[in-house]
Amino acid sequence: MRDNFLRDGAPFLEFAKNSYQELSPDKLELADLLIIGFPWSGLSSSRLGAFKAPKSIRTYSDLIESFSELAEIDLGEDPHASKWLDLGDLSVKLWWSGYKLSLKAPNLLKELAKWAFEKGKVLGIIGGDHFITYPVVKTFWDLGVRFSVIHLDAHYDLHDEFERDRFCYATVMRRVSELGISIYQIGQRTRVKEEIIFREETDLVKDLPSSLPPLDHVYLSIDLDILDPSIIPAVTNPVGAGWTLKELYSFLKGLFKGFRERKVKLIGFDVVELNPAFDLDGRSSTLASEVLREVIGLALSLM
Ligand SMILES: [Mn+2]
Numbered sequence: 001m002r003d004n005f006l007r008d009g010a011p012f013l014e015f016a017k018n019s020y021q022e023l024s025p026d027k028l029e030l031a032d033l034l035i036i037g038f039p040w041s042g043l044s045s046s047r048l049g050a051f052k053a054p055k056s057i058r059t060y061s062d063l064i065e066s067f068s069e070l071a072e073i074d075l076g077e078d079p080h081a082s083k084w085l086d087l088g089d090l091s092v093k094l095w096w097s098g099y100k101l102s103l104k105a106p107n108l109l110k111e112l113a114k115w116a117f118e119k120g121k122v123l124g125i126i127g128g129d130h131f132i133t134y135p136v137v138k139t140f141w142d143l144g145v146r147f148s149v150i151h152l153d154a155h156y157d158l159h160d161e162f163e164r165d166r167f168c169y170a171t172v173m174r175r176v177s178e179l180g181i182s183i184y185q186i187g188q189r190t191r192v193k194e195e196i197i198f199r200e201e202t203d204l205v206k207d208l209p210s211s212l213p214p215l216d217h218v219y220l221s222i223d224l225d226i227l228d229p230s231i232i233p234a235v236t237n238p239v240g241a242g243w244t245l246k247e248l249y250s251f252l253k254g255l256f257k258g259f260r261e262r263k264v265k266l267i268g269f270d271v272v273e274l275n276p277a278f279d280l281d282g283r284s285s286t287l288a289s290e291v292l293r294e295v296i297g298l299a300l301s302l303m
Pocket of ligand 1: 153154155223225273
């Protein structure tokens, strides 16, 4: 299976002790969470580079400890280390415009989503620009899985079209809502008129209320630009007056506590929009790796 979809030489998260390199059916069966990189950037942005994020996050994961501070578990030590796997990257072809994403192993996402849902496990994606949420979420939806999306972002991503592209990072949540999926948004602090109008016209896109709404299954999408650019400058579209890392961590801790108490099932998550082309000192990749570690820890703590 490996040769069909892994890019040659894709590294693994340093604290993933059970990387795909050593994968056996037993390990797959034992895992509660699979991580996969989705190295995609659409070309509607002039700041190309998010496709390099999975590799950069994995490289800089070498600088951080494997202990998740929020979940209080060590992701690099058993029993937790055996509970998750980093499979490496999807093999992605870039096309000029439109939703012309091409995967070397097109059925792989479907197989992974099916595996995750049927076995009650979690699929974690490292983006890529934010567009990658669409093919992932659509794959789950097409399998008949019904869920809501919780969307952390400085942007609403509700443009109908951006730079003549209907399928890109700026339109992604509009396309997701058109599938019939409810979206709960938090962290937004920049907008255009068409997004305001769209939000007024649809029942499917709302602010995330301070008390968790009744939810069954959830997909969590984290755009790193929810954080202030002084903390994580290397994102494709930085927006000022953002969250601190402490605010993000405190939010995530509360959110997952709510999931646990209300028995909400997390089907998958993504961490997107790191742009290593602008990461001059490695700071942003290091922090992205930390955020990913915490989400992995929290996801495992639900199992
Ligand atoms: Mn954003």
